[in-house]
């Protein structure tokens with residue numbers, strides 16, 4: 001589904017991603033772990049199409065097409081979803097309106113009619129239950145005045161509404177209390193299927209107890225330096241990243 | 250004169266502080282302005298003597314005044330002697346089909362969702378029989394007549410309802426109120442007159458659109474609207490369709506009077522030609538709009554959406570004279586490219602327990618400058634006056650400007666005045682959030698702007714609000730990326 005090959009990315013002439021490669025197939029969950037500032041969020045942003053990044057080398061194929069050629073909203077319409085590490089607040093735009101636009105833009109791109117309002121409302125209620133959102137949430141402005149945990153839960157809720165092929169969760173577990181962590185993980189697990197894939201960026205092994213990954217990758221200094229199964233996460237928790245410090249020097 | 254009257258008098262006349270005399274050279278008609286031109290206008294309109302005297306008095310005052318320079322706008326000096334002050338109302342040039350209309354204009358009509366027949370009417374194409382506008386207007390007029398509502402052009406009102414006009418004209422905006430108001434008082438071409446009798450609730454939105462004999466809006470429009478005791482009226486001015494006009498200078502005056510328990514809701518959508526992307530051309534719009542809550546428990550509410558004009562100078566205001574009266578001002582002012590707007594309101598609290606509410610939303614894009622200027626004044630007799638003001642600015646890009654100038658003068662310590670202001674910017678992170686959910690940049694901007702303006706839009710009559718929303722989107726097209 002996703003094939004990243006030798007990806008080099010710079011911001012303002014500073015190289016952040018330094019030859020990153022990663023293969024993700026449908027039905028898989030990949031966890032990426034790595035120290036602060038190593039380029040995890042940068043990878044998410046580049047895949048999602050944020051402006052300001054210069055791709056100096058390498059390629060990214062998504063379902064066989066060159067992802068880097070598409071604009072951000074086109075990538076989203078094709079099923080790439082990024083749950084932000086820091087979701088922004090959008091004053092004056094209600095969650096219902098925001099999601100209605102998102103869902104219908106995606107349908108339009110696929111040549112479908114807009115979703116009938118009653119169907120949309122039904123879906124919204126269903127998915128809200130999935131992440132245990134409060135009722136008043138529908139009419140509130142997107143993320144405005146939300147607590148840190150609520151913002152993260154909202155990201156998962158949006159993901160559930162949009163049903164992406166590839167979801168990248170950037171530290172969705174950070175700042176969540178134990179109940180919220182369980183809710184978020186539960187949401188992800190219910191959405192897992194043989195047709196979609198997840199890239200889960202996290203600092204904590206704990207999340208992976210709930211969302212069990214097929215692969216764990218260590219990202220260090222702009223590339224993937226080690227891959228393994230879920231036991232790698234346990235190992236990292238114990239030993240930290242010191243081993244890689246020497247390896248890349 | 251009671252003390253109350255004295256205060257009102259002082260308020261409405263307070264701006265007269267110009268002692269400077271401009272010596273205006275007499276020029277022969279038709280260009281330029283002098284007493285003979287005013288006599289000529291008045292005669293053409295078959296006005297009674299008192300109306301002529303009133304105009305001449307205004308002209309004398311105007312001659313003593315100079316153009317105000319305090320607003321945060323810059324424009325080339327207008328040569329008032331180079332203006333034609335009277336042109337006989339001539340019918341718009343009739344075109345045979347929409348093919349003859351400027352395609353740019355048609356594109357905009359289409360985006361606004363204006364029906365084909367309406368497009369024809371607006372652009373001066375002779376309409377066919379399917380769109381029977383005459384009969385629509387006739388039924389409309391009959392309904393109003395049944396209720397005793399007078400709704401006609403100002404010229405007609407001067408001729409047929411002279412007593413009412415004489416009683417109220419200039420009581421809210423006196424001739425010598427300000428430079429542009431004085432000019433308007435001297436030379437006003439036409440405008441609307443409306444009187445709602447005691448206890449009558451006007452059953453439909455009154456719009457200039459339905460006014461028979463409205464031959465173009467004119468450069469110096471004058472509107473007078475009176476809601477008698479217990480009356481209610483909602484009035485719509487302007488339209489969302491782009492308004493092209495050969496006259497660069499517009500100086501209108503609007504006066505509203507609400508007697509005991511009366512309510513006036515005045516909504517405006519202004520979309521005059523703003524000039525091109527490089528700031529060339531465009532209309533200078535200097536308007537004096539003021540409402541007087543004369544009676545107790547009366548209410549005046551201004552709602553406006555302004556997207557047009559190159560330069561706008563406009564402060565719809567309320568004088569809250571009656572006890573328990575309420576004044577409201579809801580405004581969206583959008584500027585793009587090189588537009589300049591200096592708008593706001595004045596809430597003058599005179600009566601007891603008077604309340605006012607100001608909600609101003611300024612959106613600046615391109616290289617435009619958008620200023621809010623508001624005055625809340627509480628007189629010493631205005632026990633328990635309340636004001637709440639909310640002024641929000643939204644910036645798009647780094648080249649535009651938003652400015653807020655709130656003035657507060659309080660002389661009664663039982664009053665409560667609150668002011669809140671915010672400035673926000675449509676940032677890259679916000680736009681990326683939308684795009685990441687599959688919503689393109691242009692749609693994202695439209696959604697953010699509509700969200701920002703929602704509180705004001707909610708006060709517009711429904712159909713008007715739908716059009717106004719589209720208008721905002723069109724006005725911002727191409728302002729990001």
Ligand SMILES: Nc1ncnc2c1ncn2[C@@H]1O[C@H](COP(=O)(O)OP(=O)(O)OP(=O)(O)O)[C@@H](O)[C@H]1O
Nearest residue numbers: 011012016034035036037038039040041042043085
């Ligand atoms: N706009 C920018 N300009 C300059 N440097 C940037 C910019 N954005 C990110 N960086 C730098 O790129 C590096 C990688 O940042 P990134 O956010 O991808 O790290 P991360 O792995 O997600 O870290 P964390 O675990 O703290 O979230 C950091 O050194 C950061 O300072």
Ligand SMILES: [Mg+2]
Nearest residue numbers: 040041042085
């Ligand atoms: Mg990060």
